Amino acid sequence: xxxxETLDFDKKPKKKRKLKKPVKIxxxxxxxxxxxxxxxxxxxxxLLSAPSSRSEVIEFSVDSGQTVDMVGRKLEKEGIIRSxxxxxxxxxxxxxxxxxAGIYKLDKSYNLKDIVSILTGNYYKEKGSTITFKEGKNxxxxxxxxxxxxxxxxxxxxxxxxxxxYIDTLINKYxxxxxxxxxxxxxxxxxxxxxxxxxxxxxxxxxxxxIETMLDQTDKIFSKxxxxxxxxxxxxxxxxxxxxxxEKEGIYDDDRKGISGVFYNRLKxxxxxxxxxxxxxxxxxxxxxxxxxxxEINTYNPYNTRGPEMNGKLPVGAISNFGETSFEAALNPTNxxxxxxxxxxxxxxxxxKTYEEHQKVIKALKEAGNWIEW
Numbered sequence: 001x002x003x004x005e006t007l008d009f010d011k012k013p014k015k016k017r018k019l020k021k022p023v024k025i026x027x028x029x030x031x032x033x034x035x036x037x038x039x040x041x042x043x044x045x046x047l048l049s050a051p052s053s054r055s056e057v058i059e060f061s062v063d064s065g066q067t068v069d070m071v072g073r074k075l076e077k078e079g080i081i082r083s084x085x086x087x088x089x090x091x092x093x094x095x096x097x098x099x100x101a102g103i104y105k106l107d108k109s110y111n112l113k114d115i116v117s118i119l120t121g122n123y124y125k126e127k128g129s130t131i132t133f134k135e136g137k138n139x140x141x142x143x144x145x146x147x148x149x150x151x152x153x154x155x156x157x158x159x160x161x162x163x164x165x166y167i168d169t170l171i172n173k174y175x176x177x178x179x180x181x182x183x184x185x186x187x188x189x190x191x192x193x194x195x196x197x198x199x200x201x202x203x204x205x206x207x208x209x210x211i212e213t214m215l216d217q218t219d220k221i222f223s224k225x226x227x228x229x230x231x232x233x234x235x236x237x238x239x240x241x242x243x244x245x246x247e248k249e250g251i252y253d254d255d256r257k258g259i260s261g262v263f264y265n266r267l268k269x270x271x272x273x274x275x276x277x278x279x280x281x282x283x284x285x286x287x288x289x290x291x292x293x294x295x296e297i298n299t300y301n302p303y304n305t306r307g308p309e310m311n312g313k314l315p316v317g318a319i320s321n322f323g324e325t326s327f328e329a330a331l332n333p334t335n336x337x338x339x340x341x342x343x344x345x346x347x348x349x350x351x352x353k354t355y356e357e358h359q360k361v362i363k364a365l366k367e368a369g370n371w372i373e374w
Contacts, residue, residue: 046082047082047083047085047086047112048082048086048090048111048112048113049082049111049112050108050109050110050111051079051080051081051082051108052108052109053109054108054109055107055108055109056107056108056109057105057106057107057108058078058080058105058106058107058108059103059104059105059106059216059217059220060074060075060078060080060103060104060105060106061102061103061104062099062100062101062102062104062119063101064101065101066099066101067098068091068096068097068098068099069088071099071119072084072087072088072091075087075115079108080106080108080115081112081115082112086112087112087116090112090113090116091116094116096116096120099119099120100119100121100130100198101198102130102132102197102198102199102200103197103198103199103217104118104119104200105199105200105201105213106118118200121200128200128201128202128203128205129149129150129200129201129203129205130149130198130199130200130201131145131146131149131150131198131199131200131201132145132197132198132199133145133194133196133197133198133199133214133321134196135196135247135320135321135322135323135326136196136247136248136320136321136322136323137196137320137321138188138191138281138319138320138321139158139161139187139188139190139191139194139321140154140158140284142157142194142321143157143158146207146210150201150205150210151204152205152206152207152210156207157207157210158188160207160208160211161188161189161190161211162188162189164182166208167181167182167189167190170190170211170212170215173212173215174215174218174219175219176193176218176219176222176229176236176240177190177193177215178235178236178237180235180236180237181193181237181317183316183317185302185316185317186316186317187284187303187317188317189317190211190215191244191317191318191319191320191321192240192241192243192244192317192318192319192320192321192322193215193218193240193318193321194211194214194215194218194321195214195215195217195218195221195321196321196322196323197214197217199213199214199217201213221324221327222327225327225328225331228331228332229331232331237317237318238314239327239330239331240318240327241314241315241316241317241318241319242260242263242314242330243318243322243326243327243329243330244318244319244320244321244322244326245263245273245275245277245278245315245319245320246259246260246263246322246326246329246330247320247322247323247326248277248287248319248320249275249277249341249343250326250329250343250347250349251343251347252347252348252349253325253329254334255343255347255348255349256325256326256329257328257329257332257333257334258333258334258336258338258341258349258351259329259341259349260329260330260333260334261333261334261335261336261338262336262338262339262340262341262351263275263333264333265336265337265338265339266312266339267312267313267314269312269339270311270312271311271312271339272305272306272310272311272312272313273305273310273313273314274305274306275305275306276292276306277319277320278303278304278305278306278315278319279292279296279297279301279303279304279305279306279307280292281303281315281319281320282296282301282302282303282304282307282315283296283301283304302315302316303315303316303317303319336351337353338351338352338353339352339353339354339355340352340353340354340355340357340358341358342358342361342362342365343372344365344370344371344372345370345371345372346370350365
């Protein structure tokens, strides 16, 4: 009898199940979304990347009152970042609310995150320093500020300012520096030329970089007034010197122009400037440190305009690093018949024509308890 092979039902070939159409659509959609997100991240990371593979440092200013969005548009316009859109997304998600006004050195080889970190000050907390140099401070005070914020000591910084070969290179580089600053009676050749502002520096910055960064800012400010400088009968060093005195003598802009006018009147009349601040500088005494002695006041020094042999003369050089308003005041003084001035405790300046009137004002201020005592 022939054997008949029977087929076990469980061993029958199974048919492959086909995915239902809705499930397939969902899976394809999920895959598409993932690929889309990956593509967006790739594009966004590209927009966050540096616009250049080569280092190109440029000066970038953040002005007082500028919003984060305004700064972003400016960064894109100057080619420092690739995309304002990417910038806007990044600062919103990072909680950036504002920046400190100042001049920044930004490198086009830095990515957007580093640029924002620099502008917020966080970058230099870890990798460098941000230093604010205030108007009216002299070179010694500048050196102290640098020593507090960098690895450069006061003596190292001052020594660089006394390096005659280095000063010569700067004179060749900057149009406003002349051989007048090499006068051997000048304490610090660059006094008055290191423009006060907020600057950011990389870690391990050297003295030359700080000096030239500040001189670059001076160039930017002075260039705006070059036509007025060229028309003046005074040399650029004399204008800088007068500006530095005006900075120390006045607080308010209008007063500074009046003070400048008084000094010009006294110079033309062959009178001494009679400025206490020049005497303090001459004997390297800081204002408020102590009173000047009669001997100091009456001793000749090419900085001391209260001393002998200084009638009709400016000091040999500047006594402070000044702001733009003082520089403008020296170039555009108020025309008046005043030859004297004195400030009260509030900083308000009182102008008079004669010495007798001047003494009356001083007496009145003292009686009112409005006289400044150092």
